[in-house]
Amino acid sequence: MVYDIHVFVCTNERTGAERLSCGAAHGLALTTEFKKQLKDLPVKLNARANKSGCLGICDFGPTVAIYPDGTFYVGVKVEDVKEIIERHVLKGERVERLLLKSA
Numbered sequence: 001m002v003y004d005i006h007v008f009v010c011t012n013e014r015t016g017a018e019r020l021s022c023g024a025a026h027g028l029a030l031t032t033e034f035k036k037q038l039k040d041l042p043v044k045l046n047a048r049a050n051k052s053g054c055l056g057i058c059d060f061g062p063t064v065a066i067y068p069d070g071t072f073y074v075g076v077k078v079e080d081v082k083e084i085i086e087r088h089v090l091k092g093e094r095v096e097r098l099l100l101k102s103a
C-alpha cells in the first residue's frame with residue numbers, strides 16, 4: 001500500500017537513560033491525535049499515522065517524519081497537529097517553525 005501521506009511519530013522510550021526520548025515526552029499522545037485528525041480529513045486522501053522507533057534526532061523530539069516528501073518536524077506538541085494537518089497535509093506547505101534545522 002502506498003499512502004498519499006504517511007506520518008511516522010517516534011514513540012521510542014528509553015528507560016534509565018539520560019537522553020530524551022520522544023515516547024517519554026508524549027509521542028503516544030501525538031500518534032493518537034494524528035490518527036484521529038487524519039481520519040477526519042475534509043478531502044479524500046489515503047493517509048496514515050504510525051508509531052515509529054527512534055528516528056535518530058532524539059535531542060529535539062518529539063520527532064515526526066512525513067512521507068513521501070521526507071519532512072522532519074521536531075519539538076512537536078499535541079496542539080501542533082492541527083496546524084501540520086491543515087498546512088502540510090492539506091496545502092502541501094511546511095510548518096517552518098517546527099522543521100528540523102540542518103547543522
Ligand code: FES
Pocket residue numbers: 010011012013020021022023053054055056057058059061062063
Ligand atoms: S527517541 Fe525519538 S528520535 Fe530518538
